[in-house]
Amino acid sequence: MSATVVESLPDEGNEVNELGVPQAAERDDQSWELMRVWVAERGLHCALKVGVYESEGIGEERAWGIVLADAARHLADAVSSFTGRDRDAALSAIRLSMEDELNKPTSRKEGAFRD
Structure with a gap:
């Protein structure tokens, strides 16, 4: 994956607090959204195109x-840019946190897939 849109804070004028669509996706009429993640009702909610x-x-x-690894690298770049911390250290911390969460979840996964 190449460039990404990074927004650090919710857009004050956006009532539902959704992120903007990356410019490349707006330009490419064959682009598609793979994943949308929300924090709502004190939990994480995902829409996935599987x-x-x-x-x-x-x-x-x-x-x-591959998608999740690319997203983790983009996140490490964003964290580094936003905080000034080292990108590689940020990626290592993200990887460790992901492994910890996969091995010992901090919450239950609920819900089901729907059309």
């Missing part, structure tokens, strides 16, 4: 692993 890669003969697990 099946896009499988229909192209690519395993969803592999594809989503």
Whole structure:
């Protein structure tokens, strides 16, 4: 993945506090959204587009692993830019936190997929 839109604080004029669409996605009429993540009602809520890669003969697990790793790198860049901390140290801390959360979740996952 290449450049990303990084917003550090909610947009005051945006009543639902959603992030803007990256400019590349606005320019590309073949772009699609893969994931949307919200904090609401004191929990994390996700909308995921699953099946896009499988229909192209690519395993969803592999594809989503790459997407999440790319997102972690973008996040490390954003954290480094926002806080001044070292990018590699930020990525290491993100990776450790992800491994800890995967191994010992701090909350239950609830809900189901819907169309």
